[in-house]
Amino acid sequence: MGFQALPGFRDFEPEAMAVRRWVESSWHEASRRAGYQEWDGPPLESLELFTAKSGAEIAEQLYAFTDKGGRAVTLRGEMTPTLARLVAARAGGLPKPIKWYCVPQFFRYERQQRGRLREFYQWNVDVVGTGEASADAEVIAVAVEGLRILGLEPDDVVVRLSDRRLLRRMLRSIDVGADEEADVMACIDRLERDAKAVPRLEEQLGRARAQQVLGWCEDASLAEADEIAPVLEACEDFGIGDYVRFDFRIVRGLAYYTGPVWEIFDRAGKLRSVAGGGRYDDLVAGFGGPDLQAVGFGMGDVVLTELLRERGKLPPPPSRVEVFVVPIGAEMLRPARQVLRRLRDRRVRADGPYAPLRVGRGLKAADQAGAARAVLVGPSEWAEGSVRIRDLRSGEERVVPIDELE
RNA sequence: GUGGGUGUAGCUCAGGUGGUUAGAGCGCCAGGUUGUGGCCCUGGAGGUCGGGGGUUCGAGUCCCCUCACUCACCCCA
Structure with missing residues (x-):
């Protein structure tokens, strides 16, 4: 049988490579159109950079090892720590807002399954140094623009938007304390894909309060809440109103989100999320940098390419010569x-x-x-x-x- | 890490209850003759049937282990 690629790693023969470049070019194009500058960092980082904020357990999900100099290192599994490091070091001299994007390759030591490999490319777009809802909407618009360039329309994909502040405010209104908050959020997050989420929610909150939470999930009028409305309004201005929809069930797993959170899904709902993002105002300071607000998203190539293939949007293979x-x-x-x-x-x-x-x-x-x-x-x-x-x-x-x- | 499914040529797949040199289509290469392709015809290369072990006179077909893919759990930065 000979050698083959490691599990979760891919070979890109010319045909696959052409598809990858085509996807990436849309990412670059959408970023540049909105005035974002490309940047990059090292693919290998000190393990501590990643464990500092996420805890030692994160090492289980990383390609971490000891190098020949005895240093604990890891292949990067995300860009946020690197971004925070750069911004912490340089933010003082950079004009605000800082609008940066990158298309790095990431590595995660996880069991692979559909839409999830051990290596992938991810488009990251971030705005640092502003808390305006217009910035939240703009990064969503940039993500949508990237998809639009690839031929994906409102009947192909949907941006589901919520807000951590709204979520917290609503939970407080039914006396969910800070200590229960994380567990309740985790339940809401998995309401769609886990049948046991509803009983667990009832177990945690009691039947009456659980019903209230489920009611909010169906309540479109929450879109008019102060936390949501300005973002939706700016999305309308940016011409992506057809793509964006309020959805109370969007929570996102990460603890560091502080404001609007959103995910992009295929309309059919068959695949994992295509992209996800939100506001993380405390993170840069958390990495020892200045107190700068930030918002951004990540979009991976794996699910996106599957979606494009499923929708018949992949371009014909390019000609080799003229x-x-x-x-x-x-x-x-x-x-x-x-x-x-x-x-x-x-x-x-x-x-x-x-x-x-x-x-x-x-x-x-x-x-x-x-x-x-x-x-x-x-x-x-x-x-x-x-x-x-x-x-x-x-x-x-x-x-x-x-x-x-x- | 746990459990289920799958694993035959580059690709898509055939190969009842174990029986001789494992097949097809597509693709690839070469001919159908030396200045004209896409069609057609002929031929060829390519597989230790994922790998290892076992049962048997004999295994692609049965059993065990292992690896890979896949789905779910976990996790989702």
Whole structure:
């Protein structure tokens, strides 16, 4: 059987690579359109950077090991600690708001399943240094723009938005204390996918209060709450109203969210979330940096690509070259190389055979390379300083002087 | 880490209750002759049937172990 990629790791053969680049290019495009600058950090970090905020247990989920210098290190499993580190070190000199994005590869030591591997690429977009709802809406709009560029529309995906402050306020109104809050939130978070969540909620809160919580999950009027309305309003302005919907059940697992939280799902609800984000105003300070508010999101390539495939949105494989040069006879091999060189100088993607071959095979190779045109370099035309250009689709041919070839 | 399902050529899959040199389609390569492709015809390469062990005269087919994939749990930064 030989060697194969480690579990949860992927090979990218040209076809898969083209898809990855296509997805990534939409991420770059959407980021740049909104004025975000790309940045990156090291793929290997000190383990402590990750355990400092998340606790030692996080090491179980990380590709952590001891390096040859005896340092406890880990492949990065997320970007937030690195971002916090950079911002903590440099924020003083940077104009606010800081609008940064990155497309790093992450590693997580977890059992793989659909939509979840041990290695993946994730688009991260963050705004640091403002608490305005307009920033929350903008990062959502940027995420949606990335999806839109890929051809995903409101009937393909939905942004479900809630707010930690609203959630906390509502729970306080039925006397859920700070100590029970985390457990109750965890229940709400899993109401959809876990049948046992409702009984557990009733166990924690009693039947009456649990019913109230379930009622909020169906209550659309909560979208008018002070915590939610400004974000929704700004989303309307940014033209993504059709994509965004208030949903009380969105909690997000992370403890560090402090305001709006949201996740993007496929409309069919068959896949894991495509993206998730929210406001984390205390995190930068928590990493020893200045007190800066922040908002951002992450979008992984794995679920997104599955969704695109399922919806039939993947683009056809790109052609390898535009032009294929076919020498007619062995003595035309050298002229064919010179033609290739001329084309490539003119930034035309062009290819040709290394060894003599029959014209029929040459045209077949041209077809397989995805070329739109074949350049036939034959003795009679070459003697007059010309080549024959064949349109591979229509079959039309014309003789063109080499000097005019481009 | 726990449990269920699956594992035959590059891809998609056939291979009743164990029986001779394991098959098909697609793809790939080469011919159908030397200046014209996509169709068609012919041929070829490619598999230690995920791996190891066991039962048997004989295992792709049965049993055990292991690895991988997959679904769920866990977790989801």
